[in-house]
Amino acid sequence: xxxxxxxxxxxxxxxxxxxxxxxxxxxxxxxxxxxxxxxxxxxxxxxxxxxxxxxxxxxxxxxxxxxxxxxxxxxxxxxxxxxxxxxxxxxxxxxxxxxxxxxxxxxxxxxxxxxxxxxxxxxxxxxxxxxxxxxxxxxxxxxxxxxxxxxxxxxxxxxxxxxxxxxxxxxxxxxxxxxxxxxxxxxxxxxxxxxxxxxxxxxxxxxxxxxxxxxxxxxxxxxxxxxxxxxxxxxxxxxxxxxxxxxxxxxxxxxxxxxxxxxxxxxxxxxxxxxxxxxxxxxxxxxxxxxxxxxxxxxxxxxxxxxxxxxxxxxxxxxxxxxxxxxxxxxxxxxxxxxxxxxxxxxxxxxxxxxxxxxxxxxxxxxxxxxxxxxxxxxxxxxxxxxxxxxxxxxxxxxxxxxxxxxxxxxxxxxxxxxxxxxxxxxxxxxxxxxxxxxxxxxxxxxxxxxxxxxxxxxxxxxxxxxxxxxxxxxxxxxxxxxxxxxxxxxxxxxxxxxxxxxxxxxxxxxxxxxxxxxxxxxxxxx
Numbered sequence: 341x342x343x344x345x346x347x348x349x350x351x352x353x354x355x356x357x358x359x360x361x362x363x364x365x366x367x368x369x370x371x372x373x374x375x376x377x378x379x380x381x382x383x384x385x386x387x388x389x390x391x392x393x394x395x396x397x398x399x400x401x402x403x404x405x406x407x408x409x410x411x412x413x414x415x416x417x418x419x420x421x422x423x424x425x426x427x428x429x430x431x432x433x434x435x436x437x438x439x440x441x442x443x444x445x446x447x448x449x450x451x452x453x454x455x456x457x458x459x460x461x462x463x464x465x466x467x468x469x470x471x472x473x474x475x476x477x478x479x480x481x482x483x484x485x486x487x488x489x490x491x492x493x494x495x496x497x498x499x500x501x502x503x504x505x506x507x508x509x510x511x512x513x514x515x516x517x518x519x520x521x522x523x524x525x526x527x528x529x530x531x532x533x534x535x536x537x538x539x540x541x542x543x544x545x546x547x548x549x550x551x552x553x554x555x556x557x558x559x560x561x562x563x564x565x566x567x568x569x570x571x572x573x574x575x576x577x578x579x580x581x582x583x584x585x586x587x588x589x590x591x592x593x594x595x596x597x598x599x600x601x602x603x604x605x606x607x608x609x610x611x612x613x614x615x616x617x618x619x620x621x622x623x624x625x626x627x628x629x630x631x632x633x634x635x636x637x638x639x640x641x642x643x644x645x646x647x648x649x650x651x652x653x654x655x656x657x658x659x660x661x662x663x664x665x666x667x668x669x670x671x672x673x674x675x676x677x678x679x680x681x682x683x684x685x686x687x688x689x690x691x692x693x694x695x696x697x698x699x700x701x702x703x704x705x706x707x708x709x710x711x712x713x714x715x716x717x718x719x720x721x722x723x724x725x726x727x728x729x730x731x732x733x734x735x736x737x738x739x740x741x742x743x744x745x746x747x748x749x750x751x752x753x754x755x756x757x758x759x760x761x762x763x764x765x766x767x768x769x770x771x772x773x774x775x776x777x778x779x780x781x782x783x784x785x786x787x788x789x790x791x792x793x794x795x796x797x798x799x800x801x802x803x804x805x806x807x808x809x810x811x812x813x814x815x816x817x818x819x820x821x822x823x824x825x826x827x828x829x830x831x832x833x834x835x836x837x838x839x840x841x842x843x844x845x846x847x848x849x850x851x852x853x854x855x856x857x858x859x860x861x862x863x864x865x866x867x
Contacts, residue, residue, distance in 0.1 A: 349439045350437050354373045378439055387404065404423070428448055471736070476567065496538070509596070509617050510620055548729065579674060585679040610635060633693075635685065653809050704718040777844065780794070793826065795843060823848075
């Protein structure tokens with residue numbers, strides 16, 4: 341098929357180390373100039389449709405401003421999740437001072453990464469992934485990207501293919517998306533690349549010595565390499581009445597759907613727990629016109645994660661959306677005749693409720709792992725390659741890993757971090773030697789908050805704020821020993837993408853520089 345020739349820009353329109361987006365009809369093309377050469381790739385992030393030009397160019401890496409997916413600026417290849425797809429690459433020629441693209445007649449905004457299919461005659465090994473969440477799904481795809489042609493088996497207790505779990509407490513629960521928007525990949529994708537997905541299958545035990553999985557109700561499965569990525573299970577509330585009808589936890593599609601159905605016949609909801617699941621659920625239910633009360637033991641929501649000032653910002657935003665908070669409070673019991681009617685606090689206050697959502701944290705889903713050394717929190721200790729033992733890897737909510745930027749061993753319950761870990765584990769299962777060098781990142785969108793958080797801080801000496809938290813336009817830098825260990829920001833998408841890259845590259849400014857000078861974080865990437 342012949343290509344169209346389109347003069348898209350002049351050579352002096354894009355400077356060295358710069359990227360710009362140009363329109364070609366209804367499509368967008370991203371042009372970058374790196375080491376004197378021009379490159380053209382698709383300008384729209386396949387994950388949620390952000391314009392990549394609003395992100396940052398870091399060497400040869402383009403980082404999306406919204407959720408920090410990263411692509412190679414020269415090839416369009418995927419380098420970092422949460423996107424699963426790459427962006428197209430276009431041939432580019434220089435005619436005089438014109439940049440001329442060679443474009444196909446039919447344009448696409450994304451492309452599948454280069455992947456192989458299974459070939460059991462050429463490779464008789466079996467790689468098994470326990471879990472079909474973000475880590476497991478990313479690992480299965482990455483194995484095929486890395487050229488592994490043996491058998492790939494992904495096992496899940498759920499009755500559906502891998503799906504976009506962050507939507508469960510946000511868009512799906514709020515009513516802005518439906519079931520069709522949730523699957524990460526189609527059934528045809530897994531079939532095309534010979535990725536077996538065993539639905540509604542429970543692993544009851546693992547025999548490491550003999551490389552054997554025991555499946556309910558009595559089947560066995562031999563493996564050559566194993567990835568443990570079963571995710572986590574919600575913690576249950578241990579008070580009278582916690583088993584009443586319309587008392588929910590939120591982890592799965594079925595959980596979220598049950599809450600939606602209950603909300604259709606409810607007017608009052610109580611959320612127990614002030615973490616992300618609880619607060620996101622509170623906002624989503626408030627948008628369904630329910631009266632929502634959040635019960636939390638903290639004096640300010642998120643104070644232990646982000647500090648008091650940012651926690652108060654979240655609280656104020658939710659109160660503006662008719663969410664009420666019961667702070668420094670604990671639940672004594674839940675009352676009702678079969679179905680929940682009220683939540684009673686330890687001080688005796690009674691809050692009427694038609695439905696209750698319990699969001700008091702999760703624990704690693706590792707109960708089935710007997711004969712394997714677990715840490716005190718139920719997780720598995722892994723090395724920088726996410727190796728937990730001989731031919732055994734772990735990723736996601738169950739993995740405690742050495743985080744190179746902080747130098748600490750961490751376990752992080754983030755969707756995007758789990759995807760990063762799944763990819764690293766798969767690279768190493770496939771025979772590469774790829775250490776984890778990514779930076780943890782998560783986001784939340786609640787009301788008019790577009791909140792991003794880079795790094796990981798459990799404690800800090802100081803918080804340096806650029807901007808104004810009360811105006812909801814700011815970046816907060818969390819400092820320990822004069823070093824920035826994490827940053828949180830709202831309405832600063834480009835800068836937050838730059839911060840992740842600066843941390844990854846070891847170029848993050850010191851606390852003193854951030855205190856005493858106006859630092860251009862984006863410009864630092866070019867130095």
